[in-house]
Amino acid sequence: MxxxxxxxxxxxxxxxxxxxxxxxxxxxxxxxxxxxxxxxxxxxxxxxxxxxxxxxxxxxxxxxxxxxxxxxxxxxxxxxxxxxxxxxxxxxxxxxxxxxxxxxxxxxxxxxxxxxxxxxxxxxxxxxxxxxxxxxxxxxxDLPVLQTPHQTVQADESVRIELTLSKELHAKIQHAQELLSHAVPTRDLALFLEYLADKVIKQKTILSLEANRSEPKINMKLEGRGETGESSKVSVAEVSAGTATVAVGNLPRRPSLKIAKQIRGREKCCQYVDPTTGSRCRSTWKLQVDHKRSFWAGGNHQPENLQMLCAGHNKIKYRNEARVRYLS
Structure with missing residues (x-):
C-alpha cells in the first residue's frame, strides 16, 4: 500500500x-x-x-x-x-x-x-x-519517599545519580525545559543540564576575559535567533566601565521581548485548532510566538495579532502560507 x-x-x-x-x-x-x-x-x-x-x-x-x-x-x-x-x-x-x-x-x-x-x-x-x-x-x-541522593561511578567513568526532586522543583525544571525547547528539543534531563552548564561556563569565561582586558571599549558582532526562529542581528555592542550600550542595525522582524513575554503569560499552550475536528492542540512543548496574520502579509507585532504555536504547527502554518504567498 x-x-x-x-x-x-x-x-x-x-x-x-x-x-x-x-x-x-x-x-x-x-x-x-x-x-x-x-x-x-x-x-x-x-x-x-x-x-x-x-x-x-x-x-x-x-x-x-x-x-x-x-x-x-x-x-x-x-x-x-x-x-x-x-x-x-x-x-x-x-x-x-x-x-x-x-x-x-x-x-x-x-x-x-x-x-x-x-x-x-x-x-x-x-x-x-x-x-x-x-x-x-x-x-x-504508601511507599516511602527517598530523599538521600545516591551517586555511582560506572566502568566508563560516567556517573549515575539518583535524587528526589520536590514537586515545586520538578515543575520549575519542566517549565525551564519548555522555555528552552528550541535549543534542547528533547526532554532528556542530562542533555538539558549539559546545555545549561555550557551556557554558564561560556558566559563566565567571556566576562572574565572582558574584565582582564585593558581596552576601555570592545566591539562585538552578535547573531542569534528570535522567538519565531527568524534571524536577528546586533551590529555593535560597546562595553565600557561595566555598562553596556547596544546599537542595533536592521531591526528584527519579530515582536519585542516584552510583548513576547506577555503572549507567553497569556497563552500557556499551542493555540492551533484543527480545521476538520475543531480540537485545539494544547501542547506545551517547543512553543513559539507566531503572527496570526503574517508579517509578510501586513501583520503587526501587536498582542492581538500574536499567538503561541508549537514548533510543529508553526511549521505547518508557514508551509500553508508559503503556498499562498508564492502562488499569488
Whole structure:
C-alpha cells in the first residue's frame, strides 16, 4: 500500500485500526507468555528463567520482557485485567508499576498485596499518563519517599545519580525545559543540564576575559535567533566601565521581548485548532510566538495579532502560507 496516496482522514483511520490490531496481538502474546510460565517450559528449552527466555531467545529488550512478564502473571492472578489491556484502558507500564510496588511492600513489610488491592489500584489508573500513575501507585501503597541522593561511578567513568526532586522543583525544571525547547528539543534531563552548564561556563569565561582586558571599549558582532526562529542581528555592542550600550542595525522582524513575554503569560499552550475536528492542540512543548496574520502579509507585532504555536504547527502554518504567498 502506498501510504502517500492516503488523505488525512484515511491515515487517521488506518492508524487507529492498526493500534487496535496491535493491542489484540499483545493480548495473544501475554496469554502465550502466561502459558509458558505456567508450564515452566522455558526450563526444558535450556533457560534458567522466563526473563532469560524472552530476552535471549525471543529477542525482547530487558524492559519489554519484564513488563510482559508482570502483565502475564497479573492476568493469571486477575483474569479480568486482560480485557483492560486489550481495550487500551491499562498500559503495560502501569501494570509494572503495580507489580513492582507489590514487591516493594512485601520486601519492606513482609505483607502480601491481595488481588483485590491490586485490582483497586489498577482501576484507579484508567487512561492516566505515566507520571500520574506513578503518583497514584505510590500514594495507594504508601511507599516511602527517598530523599538521600545516591551517586555511582560506572566502568566508563560516567556517573549515575539518583535524587528526589520536590514537586515545586520538578515543575520549575519542566517549565525551564519548555522555555528552552528550541535549543534542547528533547526532554532528556542530562542533555538539558549539559546545555545549561555550557551556557554558564561560556558566559563566565567571556566576562572574565572582558574584565582582564585593558581596552576601555570592545566591539562585538552578535547573531542569534528570535522567538519565531527568524534571524536577528546586533551590529555593535560597546562595553565600557561595566555598562553596556547596544546599537542595533536592521531591526528584527519579530515582536519585542516584552510583548513576547506577555503572549507567553497569556497563552500557556499551542493555540492551533484543527480545521476538520475543531480540537485545539494544547501542547506545551517547543512553543513559539507566531503572527496570526503574517508579517509578510501586513501583520503587526501587536498582542492581538500574536499567538503561541508549537514548533510543529508553526511549521505547518508557514508551509500553508508559503503556498499562498508564492502562488499569488
Amino acid at each position: 502506498n501510504l502517500k496516496k492516503l488523505n488525512q482522514t484515511e491515515l487517521d483511520q488506518r492508524m487507529k485500526s492498526l493500534a487496535q490490531r496491535e493491542r489484540h496481538l499483545l493480548h495473544e502474546v501475554l496469554l502465550t507468555i502466561k502459558e509458558i510460565d505456567a508450564r515452566r517450559s522455558f526450563l526444558d528449552m535450556g533457560f534458567g528463567s522466563l526473563f532469560d527466555y524472552l530476552v535471549q531467545c525471543v529477542g525482547y529488550s530487558e524492559g519489554s520482557a519484564q513488563r510482559r512478564i508482570d502483565a502475564a502473571r497479573l492476568i493469571r492472578e486477575i483474569p479480568e485485567v486482560a480485557a483492560k489491556i486489550q481495550s487500551g484502558e491499562i498500559k503495560l507500564n502501569q501494570i509494572s508499576l503495580v507489580q513492582k510496588a507489590s514487591r516493594e511492600v512485601y520486601k519492606a513489610q513482609s505483607l502480601k498485596v491481595t488481588s483485590q488491592q491490586k485490582l483497586e489500584v489498577i482501576n484507579s489508573l484508567h487512561n492516566k499518563n505515566h507520571s500520574l500513575s506513578q503518583q497514584q501507585v505510590a500514594a495507594f501503597f
